[in-house]
Amino acid sequence: MASWNSFPLQVSYEFLGWFAFISWSISFYPQVILNFRRKSVVGLNFDFVLLNLTKHTSYLIYNASLYFSSAIQKQYFETYGYGEMIPVAANDVAFSIHAVLLTAITLLQIAIYERGSQKVSKISIGIVSVAWFTAAVCFFVALPNHSWLWLLSIFNSIQVLMTIIKYIPQVIMNFLRKCTDGFSIGNILLDFSGGIANYGQMVVQSIDQNSWVNFYGNIGKVLLSLVSVFFDIIFIIQHFILYRGKKSSKLITTTEHEDQIREHLVRPSDQSPPENV
Structure with a gap:
């Protein structure tokens, strides 16, 4: 197994890796806290969460197996060369474990908090089942x-x-509602920072080893960073430019009792209720 040629680059690698871990790990909390404060998950797309759980579980299996299994590491070296470094770091494993736990907590919130008419689509259930x-x-x-x-x-x-498709339902939902109310932008800003740091970590390793094998040897990590950053930019544009300060023009979830109250408030006091036809 290869060793580091430059101590400063090794330190940079470790710093970027743990910075990505901290940013990505903290990124789960704004949404969880927002759900808790509102006692509602309206505005959070359930397909996004379900696909995200499948994505992080798969990523955990990949990271933990390649990091801890000597047999799999041997197969990696036989495929890409014994002069290469394992492209999975401790921070990758730590992040995956944390991500699975926090995404599961978010799913629990979906089960217990107000969700109105929102539900997981059959398409997402089918995608996860096939996966x-x-x-x-x-x-x-x-x-x-x-x-x-x-x-x-x-x-x-x-x-x-899952990384490629998980963001799409939330992007579409924001577009249809013409707002990002209920979806935490703090999650996105931290996710964006983590994606940049994660990609930078791989660049540092490649510079030190004078080899780009770790990019195509772990193409998943590369795409994870690039795809995340791409969609994060879309969310940032939606929140700060397109729908800045806007609330949903149509309340997605309203109970029958709330509808009756609203109807009573907007009806003139001297006007009798319309007869049923």
């Missing part, structure tokens, strides 16, 4: 020959796919 069914089939395919690195590439592909 885990594919992973199960690939496990049994890899089992006879112990092709664990190949199996991890499947989990990495799943997390990349």
Whole structure:
């Protein structure tokens, strides 16, 4: 296994890695806190959360397996060369564990807080079902020959796919509501910072090793950063430019009792209720 050639670059690598871990880890809390304060998850897209849980679970399996398993590390070196470094750091594993836990907590909030008419779409349920069914089939395919690195590439592909599509429902929801009310921008700003630091960490490693193998050896980590930053920029534009200070023009979730109260308030006092037709 290769070692570091430059101590300053090694320190920079560690700093960027843990900065990404802190930014990405803290990024989960603004949404959780916002949900808790409002006792409502209206404005948070449920498909986003479900797809996010599948993404982080797949990423945890990939990171933890490649970081802790000597057998899988051996297969990695046989594939990419013994002169290369394992492209997964301790901060990657720590982040994945934390991400799975916090996303699960957000799902719990969806189950217990006011959600109105919002629900998980059948499309997202179908995507998640296909993803885990594919992973199960690939496990049994890899089992006879112990092709664990190949199996991890499947989990990495799943997390990349989920990273690409998980933001789309929230972007569309913000567009249709013409506001970002209920969706925490603090989450996005921290996610953006973490994505930049995560990509910078890989650049530092490549400069030190004078090799770009870690980019295509862990393409999932590269796409995780780039895709996250791309969608974060979209959310930032929506929140600060397109829909700045705007509330939803249409209340997505209103109970029948609240509808009756509103109807009574807007009806002139001397006007009798319309007859049913």
